[in-house]
Amino acid sequence: MKALNYLKIIALLLPGFGLILFFLGMILYVAIFQSFGLFNLSGEDNFTLQYWEKLFNRKVFYRSVNYSLYVGVISSIISVALAYPIALWLRKPFYGSIIINSILKAPLLVHGLVAAFLFVNLVAYHGIINQIFIFIGLWDEPIRMQNDKNAIGVLILQVWKNLPFALLILLGSIQSIGDDVIDAARDLGANSFARLKKIIAPLTISSMQAALIIIFIGALADFSFQSIAGPTNKYSLSQLMLYYKNNGRWHEAAGVGVTIMIISFLGAIFISYLTKFIFFGRKINEFK
Amino acid sequence: MYSLEVRNIKMKYDNFTALSDVSLKVKKGEFVTLLGPSGCGKTTLLKIISGFITPSNGNVFINNEDVTKTPPETRDTAMCFQSYALFPHLSVLQNLSFGLIQRKVDTKKRSQILEEVVAQLELTTELEKLPNQLSGGQQQRVALGRALVMRPEVILFDEPLSNLDALLRESVRIEIKRIVKLFNLTAIYVTHDQHEALSLSDRIALLHEGSIIQIDDSETIYTSPKNKFVANFLGSSNIISAKLIKKGNKKNEWIFQSEIGKLVVYSEEVSVKPDVHISWRSEKVTFNKSSDNKIKGKIENIFFLGSHYEVFVKVNKEIVKINVSNKHLLNKEITFFLDKRDLKILED
Amino acid sequence: MNLNKVLILLILIISFIWLVVPFTMAILWSLVDPSEPWTVDKIFPPVMSFYRWNYMWENSNLKEALLNSYILAPTTALFCLILSIPTSYAFGRLNFYGKEIAKLLTLLPIVLPPFVTSIYFSSILFEIGFQYWKFGNVLIAHVVLFIPFSIRIMTVCFEQVKQDVIDAARDLSASKIEVFKTAYFPSLKSGVFASILIVFILSIEEFAIAFIIGAPDFITIPTILYSALGQDFVRPNAAVISLILVFPNVILMIFLERVLRSANPALISGK
Numbered sequence: 078m079k080a081l082n083y084l085k086i087i088a089l090l091l092p093g094f095g096l097i098l099f100f101l102g103m104i105l106y107v108a109i110f111q112s113f114g115l116f117n118l119s120g121e122d123n124f125t126l127q128y129w130e131k132l133f134n135r136k137v138f139y140r141s142v143n144y145s146l147y148v149g150v151i152s153s154i155i156s157v158a159l160a161y162p163i164a165l166w167l168r169k170p171f172y173g174s175i176i177i178n179s180i181l182k183a184p185l186l187v188h189g190l191v192a193a194f195l196f197v198n199l200v201a202y203h204g205i206i207n208q209i210f211i212f213i214g215l216w217d218e219p220i221r222m223q224n225d226k227n228a229i230g231v232l233i234l235q236v237w238k239n240l241p242f243a244l245l246i247l248l249g250s251i252q253s254i255g256d257d258v259i260d261a262a263r264d265l266g267a268n269s270f271a272r273l274k275k276i277i278a279p280l281t282i283s284s285m286q287a288a289l290i291i292i293f294i295g296a297l298a299d300f301s302f303q304s305i306a307g308p309t310n311k312y313s314l315s316q317l318m319l320y321y322k323n324n325g326r327w328h329e330a331a332g333v334g335v336t337i338m339i340i341s342f343l344g345a346i347f348i349s350y351l352t353k354f355i356f357f358g359r360k361i362n363e364f365k
Numbered sequence: 366m367y368s369l370e371v372r373n374i375k376m377k378y379d380n381f382t383a384l385s386d387v388s389l390k391v392k393k394g395e396f397v398t399l400l401g402p403s404g405c406g407k408t409t410l411l412k413i414i415s416g417f418i419t420p421s422n423g424n425v426f427i428n429n430e431d432v433t434k435t436p437p438e439t440r441d442t443a444m445c446f447q448s449y450a451l452f453p454h455l456s457v458l459q460n461l462s463f464g465l466i467q468r469k470v471d472t473k474k475r476s477q478i479l480e481e482v483v484a485q486l487e488l489t490t491e492l493e494k495l496p497n498q499l500s501g502g503q504q505q506r507v508a509l510g511r512a513l514v515m516r517p518e519v520i521l522f523d524e525p526l527s528n529l530d531a532l533l534r535e536s537v538r539i540e541i542k543r544i545v546k547l548f549n550l551t552a553i554y555v556t557h558d559q560h561e562a563l564s565l566s567d568r569i570a571l572l573h574e575g576s577i578i579q580i581d582d583s584e585t586i587y588t589s590p591k592n593k594f595v596a597n598f599l600g601s602s603n604i605i606s607a608k609l610i611k612k613g614n615k616k617n618e619w620i621f622q623s624e625i626g627k628l629v630v631y632s633e634e635v636s637v638k639p640d641v642h643i644s645w646r647s648e649k650v651t652f653n654k655s656s657d658n659k660i661k662g663k664i665e666n667i668f669f670l671g672s673h674y675e676v677f678v679k680v681n682k683e684i685v686k687i688n689v690s691n692k693h694l695l696n697k698e699i700t701f702f703l704d705k706r707d708l709k710i711l712e713d
Numbered sequence: 714m715n716l717n718k719v720l721i722l723l724i725l726i727i728s729f730i731w732l733v734v735p736f737t738m739a740i741l742w743s744l745v746d747p748s749e750p751w752t753v754d755k756i757f758p759p760v761m762s763f764y765r766w767n768y769m770w771e772n773s774n775l776k777e778a779l780l781n782s783y784i785l786a787p788t789t790a791l792f793c794l795i796l797s798i799p800t801s802y803a804f805g806r807l808n809f810y811g812k813e814i815a816k817l818l819t820l821l822p823i824v825l826p827p828f829v830t831s832i833y834f835s836s837i838l839f840e841i842g843f844q845y846w847k848f849g850n851v852l853i854a855h856v857v858l859f860i861p862f863s864i865r866i867m868t869v870c871f872e873q874v875k876q877d878v879i880d881a882a883r884d885l886s887a888s889k890i891e892v893f894k895t896a897y898f899p900s901l902k903s904g905v906f907a908s909i910l911i912v913f914i915l916s917i918e919e920f921a922i923a924f925i926i927g928a929p930d931f932i933t934i935p936t937i938l939y940s941a942l943g944q945d946f947v948r949p950n951a952a953v954i955s956l957i958l959v960f961p962n963v964i965l966m967i968f969l970e971r972v973l974r975s976a977n978p979a980l981i982s983g984k
Contacts, residue, residue: 086809093800093864094815100857101821104833107840111833116840166720173721180728186966188918190938191955195735198742198948203751205738237731257450260417263437264444265464265515275463279454291824298826301920305942315828319925322832331836334829341826357454 108338111331128328132336137312142336145314148228149297149344152235153289159236160243160288161273164251167244178248182241189238193305196234197223223306230306235296243288250284251277279356289348294341314340366429368393368551369414369519374423376409376575383409384420385575391519391551396542398554398562401572402598407555408523410572414553415521416440427518438467443512444521447528449504451496457507458492464515478514485544486510502533509541513548520545522554526561538565559599563587571595588646592711596644603685604644604711609637618705625680629657631705642711647675648688649707656702664699743952765949774932775954782933785848786916789855790909796856797863797908804864805871819865822858827921830858835926847931854922859915863908870904871897910969914962934958 107116114125132138163181167174184192199206200222207219223230254277262276278285300315307313312320314337321330369391376384384406391397399407412418414425416437424433432440443464451460461482465475483489486506496504505525512520525541526534542565545552556562562569563583570580571594579591590596593604607623619637621628630643662680669675673690678699687701745751746760769775803809804816822830834854838844879896887895920935928936938958941951 083809086803086807089799089803089807090815091799092796093798093860094803094819095800096796096857097819097822097860100834100853101825101830103837104825104830107837108829108833111836116836171717177721177724180724180732183728183732186959186963188920188935188938188955188958188962190920190935190942191739191959194938194942194951194955195739197942198738198952199735201948205734255448255450257446257448258452260437261444261446261450261511262452262463263417264415264442265511266438266467267463268438271467276452280452294824294826298828300828301939315826318828318832322925327836330832334832337826337829341824345824 105338108331108334111328112335114328116327128332132329132332137317138333138336141312141314141317141333142340144228144311145297145299145337146340148231148235148299148303148313149293151232152239152296153292153348155232155236156239156243156292157247157285157288159240160247161278164244164247165273165277167248168251181244184237185241185245187238189234189301190305192234192238193302196230196237197306200230224309226308226310228303228308228311231299231302234302234306235292235299238302239292239295243292246284246288247281250281254280274356282352282356286349286352289352290345293344293348297340297344298337366393367391367426368395368428369553370426370429371410371414372424372426374410374413374420374425376406376413376418377421382575384413387423387572387575387577389570389577389580391553393551394546394549396545396552396554396565396567398556398566398569399572400556400559400562400569400598402557405572406575407557407572411444411521411523411553411555414519415442415444441518442521443515443517443519444523445508445512445525447524449496449508449528451504451507451511453496456493456495457488457499460496460507461488461492461510461514464511468515478516482510482513485547486513486540501529502537505529505533505537506540509544513544513550516548518551520550520552522552522556524556525554526556526558534561541565563599571598573598589709590644590711593642593644596709596711601647601686602644603647603687604642605683605685607641607643609639609641619710624683625660625662625685626658628703628708629705630708630710632710634710637710643708644711645703645708647686648673650687650689650701650703652691652694652700653702657705658703658708659700660703661698661700664695664697667695739952739955742949743956745949747949765953769950769953773950774937775957778932778934778937779957781848781931782917785852785855785933786913787909788852789859789916790912792852792856793860793863793912794867794905794908797860797867801864801867801871804868806874816868819861821861823861827858827919828925830854831922831925834922838926847927851923851927851931851933854926855916855919858919858922859912862911862915866904866908866911867901870901873900907969910965914965914969917962918958 110116112128114123114128116122167178187195198204201207202219202221202223204222206222207216210216211219258280259272259276262272267275298315299313300319303311303313303316314333318330318333318337321327321333367390369389371387371389374384374387376382387406387410389397399410401407409418413420416425416432416435420433424431426432427441452463455463458479461479462475465478470478483492486509488503488506488510491499491503491507496507499507505528508525522541526537529537538561554561554565566583568580568582569586571578571586573594579586579595581589586595587599590599590602596602596604605623605625607621607628610620610622610627612618613620613629617631617633619630619632621630621641621643623643628643660680662678662685664676665679665684666677667674673688674692674695676687676689676695676699678685678687678701689695689699689701741758741761742751743765744761744763745758746762746764749759751758800819804812831854834857835844835850838850844850874897879892882892882895917933918935919933920939923931923933923936924939927933934954934957938951938954941947941954
């Protein structure tokens, strides 16, 4: 009877969960082994470390890692940091709050590529910003802002696209904090900053972590924003991976892919620990 | 010199008046209960005192200082919430010390205060636990402790016992009274439970539809309700309409005609209106034949309530409720007596 | 009160810069007539017409992309829904060892970077020699990538079916079909809608897989937008494709919001 029950559950899980597990397992398996020279698409399979060695000897690899980390870290922090005060403001409904909420979430409806295009329209050499500044006479001639070398454009796009997402996640969990708890903190003398740091942030820490991790991974592995609005002299990891793949260098592409996954994984762990440390770390030392 | 003074408070929302002109003065160390049915404005008043709501009109003074515009963060009040509102992610100790840290009390003073409160509330063994690992009564004590360590000028209670079961409620009630007196705190206590109000308070303010109907010490408000609402809300009362016949022969004695017969009532009022309501408490019946008013009726219903019987008696067309402890008196008919001093003339 | 008004105003101004200006620009650009270019010294395009819209419709592979996208998306949505139901039922109504871990692992496709997924997916397809039926490949990848959303939504729905309603129905001697109709159907209905709509939108928008596995033989709207923004960048043409990609989504999302709000607030909050 018990065995039958288990069979039933497995049968139920197979089409959905099983499908995911099968394909994702395959993907991880192939990615890892391909980076070691197996699953060769154009020759003999050979277990070798040479592709990893090649990667580690390339400057472009390190530059990509650095660059993608930079985009990932900055975009996730800015998005979440901006989302918190907005979510707090929208915690209680007020006249017009629904409209504000919808406006803020609107970027979720806009495809990343479209967003990139719209942004490029604004900052392009012939874009509206140049037009306006020349029109009012502040600038004598158009300034080149597109594909800036600090990737400000990419960061703006990332925040534009991810802020609503962070807001969506945070708002729910901020709204689930009881009014009494926040009132109690006020009553005990906590000002808005102390309430945010000591009560609201720790109580919404899992949403905060989820938002940070998902935005971090998304921005780390970004391809579209980077290839349209990013600096032209830098490759993001996804770009680098695609570049290898398009040149038929599957094993090196696999190496980059595995790197992305490892960084994502480590990043997720790091974010979890860091946030925990910041908001729960320091124990108060009282009498024993 | 008052610890707390509330002067002419009005609170209006768009199309609803929560409080209309409430004033209240509370002395240092006094325990005042705001009692009333739900929606009477008692919680609104508490939130105005604590600073969470700014009144539309009027002022709040703490220690003779106008704090109407002072935010709750810096106001010298501390609140015990109905839901306890403990910080779920902080240990008991962290909950207790939260306010002191916010007020930047130095470590030495802090541990001294904490030690005293923790000992008084018997929380010594629970300090490292998180709130959800505590029982309801312990959570309540932590909430109380968290407010106590602040040594506030005024401590506020918002129905603190309503989430506890009946047995705990009594012990925590005793505990609250003891602690409040021990630290000589001025306390404002909101409840809709008359037993809590009667047992805890130095004075009770009975609120109804946004105003204070009567404010008196427990005994006075119970024995001499001002009007029908008070008489009905506190304890169980019989209220009957009556017409003044004449002044009695003795001093302060008035004679009325009512549905249940002629009634002699004692009142020190100089004059009495011709049409009044008279109330008496169900338990204030005697079977002492020398009493002033003799009433006879038919028993309609009897409920056994443990300490006594609740008996519904039909007197002429009126049904009155009396408490009887002696079973032998309960036949088809009953004759009981009312002392003239137990009958109260209500203002309308 | 006043501070709030200032903040509302501020958000409105920001969102104006954030949303209205860019979209107006896109619309204007899509209306630029090729007879006279829109140069930097002019605030508005000198000549406006629907020439670009016509041109894109007649002379590019836009039609093909639209057709592909709008066949692919509903098919993906349907497959995701059907395949997710047994798993969601198990997650929502049965208890078994390792359920929480299984639920967590279900989210894996969402967390894994789509470019990594798609590259190794295409590598697997190569390995098993199945790389030629592009539509099928993209479809399978989309189903795997988006089924977590269906499972999540349907799980919540199954969780919200009230046991006492089921019991009551059975107590009143309802048949299995009747039990389903009275107890399950009401809370599943909105989930089915939500799941189909969300997967539909995600699939229409999906770029990485369509680009890596599908392109260049199998094109969808995002992939032609990408090439319109990249190698053959003509601003007015890109504007046309952008707008074609955005507007159906906006309408669908507004519809989705309605469905969710009227039916099941827990679906949005994901609790």
